[in-house]
Structure formats: structure tokens, C-alpha cells
Amino acid sequence: MELMSASQTIAYNPDYDGPIISVRGLRNSFGEQVVHDNLDLDVRRGEIIGVVGGSGTGKSVLMRSIIGLQMPNEGEVEVFGQHILGKSDAETIEIRKRWGVLFQGGALFSTLTVAENVMVPIREFYPDMDREFRREVAKYKVCLSGLPPDAAPKYPSQLSGGMRKRAGIARALALDPELLFLDEPTAGLDPIGAAAFDNLTKELQQTLGLTVFLITHDLDTLHAICDRVAVLADQQVIAVGTIDELLALDHPWIQEYFNGPRGRMASSGKKMLG
Numbered sequence: 408m409e410l411m412s413a414s415q416t417i418a419y420n421p422d423y424d425g426p427i428i429s430v431r432g433l434r435n436s437f438g439e440q441v442v443h444d445n446l447d448l449d450v451r452r453g454e455i456i457g458v459v460g461g462s463g464t465g466k467s468v469l470m471r472s473i474i475g476l477q478m479p480n481e482g483e484v485e486v487f488g489q490h491i492l493g494k495s496d497a498e499t500i501e502i503r504k505r506w507g508v509l510f511q512g513g514a515l516f517s518t519l520t521v522a523e524n525v526m527v528p529i530r531e532f533y534p535d536m537d538r539e540f541r542r543e544v545a546k547y548k549v550c551l552s553g554l555p556p557d558a559a560p561k562y563p564s565q566l567s568g569g570m571r572k573r574a575g576i577a578r579a580l581a582l583d584p585e586l587l588f589l590d591e592p593t594a595g596l597d598p599i600g601a602a603a604f605d606n607l608t609k610e611l612q613q614t615l616g617l618t619v620f621l622i623t624h625d626l627d628t629l630h631a632i633c634d635r636v637a638v639l640a641d642q643q644v645i646a647v648g649t650i651d652e653l654l655a656l657d658h659p660w661i662q663e664y665f666n667g668p669r670g671r672m673a674s675s676g677k678k679m680l681g
């Protein structure tokens with residue numbers, strides 16, 4: 408194994424104030440199946456951007472391309488203003504430290520407690536951190552996720568679905584990220600649990616100044632907390648904007664999605680609350 412020298416690691420530029428994520432000309436295919444072709448997207452600092460699209464339109468593949476788990480056939484991905492495609496883990500370590508990911512279903516290690524799950528990224532990125540301090544950080548993140556302190560020593564199998572999602576958030580927050588990726592965070596939650604999770608996401612965005620890349624099918628979530636919505640269809644991001652801006656577009660999928668019976672209900676629910 409080769410160690411990177413400091414000069415080979417992509418440096419953190421604290422003065423960068425452009426888009427937090429910039430994707431250009433992305434192409435992803437699996438065999439004959441083209442999932443993305445010439446896809447562009449910018450994510451602005453501090454926003455919650457909802458990413459929607461029919462099943463199989465490539466929302467998760469897009470997220471995986473941005474975080475380096477999927478190597479696209481073509482295109483450029485910049486995160487925090489730095490090109491990351493084709494770079495090794497060692498080269499991107501300073502960038503990866505600055506984001507947290509909640510995968511679909513939580514993806515917790517079932518043989519580790521909640522606190523131990525939170526400690527995994529801390530140990531990976533800060534191997535020299537004192538063990539006691541690591542424990543304290545983990546406990547704090549568990550609280551930040553809205554879990555009671557007694558959840559920390561529990562195993563994922565001892566938690567409800569909603570609590571497991573919160574444990575996943577605690578782990579995603581382990582390294583004090585500036586950017587959070589959430590893949591369908593409210594899927595499988597009851598409406599009350601989903602609304603509570605939306606509130607948590609909004610609170611984290613506001614109190615920690617996070618930028619949030621949020622894949623969802625949940626119309627209530629889009630209305631409740633997203634600043635803008637990106638729509639995936641036809642292998643591209645066909646539109647990005649507020650829901651009102653999207654509604655002004657004459658695209659059949661967008662109209663059906665936001666103006667169909669469920670879309671109208673979510674919209675009227677927001678008006679009643681607002």
C-alpha cells in the first residue's frame with residue numbers, strides 16, 4: 408500500500424463559494440442500459456435539494472457517482488469545487504470527510520451498537536483520536552439525531568425503523584459534515600415518523616448550515632422542507648426549481664407527479680399547515 412504525501416491530497420479550500428456539487432455531462436450505463444446521458448446538475452450551498460424521478464431513473468446511481476461509489480463512463484463531478492472523478496480514496500480524503508451519507512435502509516452494521524456504528528467513520532478518518540473522546544463524540548451525535556441516550560448501546564435490531572434511520576443520521580453526522588446525502592430517508596416510516604424526520608432534516612440544515620442532497624418519492628417531504636427540486640427523466644435532470652417553478656412547466660411527468668391526486672393533497676396539506 409502506498410501512502411499519499413500531503414501534496415497529493417486534494418486540499419480543502421475554505422474560500423470556495425461556488426456550487427457545493429457540480430455535475431457536468433454525466434453518462435452512466437450498465438451494458439446496453441443507459442441510465443444517464445449528458446446529465447448536468449448544480450447544488451447550491453445551504454439548500455435542501457430534493458431529487459425526484461420515476462423508479463429506475465437513476466437517482467441512487469447519481470448519488471453514488473457523486474460520492475465516488477460509481478465510476479461514470481463520461482462527465483465531470485466537482486464537490487466543494489474539487490474534481491473528484493477518478494481520484495483515489497487517499498486523494499479525496501479531505502473532501503470525503505466533509506460529507507455524510509444516509510443510505511437507503513440505513514445500512515448500519517448489525518453486529519455493532521448504535522454508538523459503535525457512529526464511531527466507524529471517526530475511527531476511519533481520525534485513527535489517532537483518543538478512545539474516550541471518540542465515545543463522547545458518538546454519544547453527542549446520537550443525541551443530535553434525536554435518539555434518547557439509552558439508544559447508544561443498543562443494536563440496530565433492537566430499534567424501530569424510525570430509530571434506525573436516526574441512528575443512520577447520527578453516523579452520517581459523525582464527522583461534522585457540511586454536506587449530507589439522504590437516500591429515501593422517509594421510506595417505510597409512518598406519516599408521523601416521516602414528518603418528524605423531515606423536521607430533523609430541516610433543523611440540521613438550519614442549525615448546522617448543511618447542504619442536503621435528498622432523494623425522495625415523498626411529496627410531503629418535498630413540500631415541507633425542500634428549497635428546490637431536481638427532476639430526473641429521459642436520462643437527464645430535465646428541470647430544477649421550486650415546486651411552483653416546476654408546476655409552470657408543461658412536462659407530462661412533472662404535471663402528473665405534482666398535480667396528480669397525491670401531489671395536490673401534499674400541496675393542500677402544506678397550505679393548511681402554512
Ligand SMILES: Nc1ncnc2c1ncn2[C@@H]1O[C@H](COP(=O)(O)OP(=O)(O)OP(=O)(O)O)[C@@H](O)[C@H]1O
Nearest residue numbers: 437440442460461462463464465466467468469624
Ligand atoms: N450496479 C448496477 N449494475 C447494473 N445495473 C444497475 C446497477 N445499479 C443500478 N442499476 C440500474 O440502473 C437503473 C437506475 O437505478 P437507481 O437505483 O439509480 O434508480 P432509482 O431512480 O434510485 O430508483 P428507485 O426510485 O426505484 O430507488 C436501474 O435500472 C438499475 O437496475
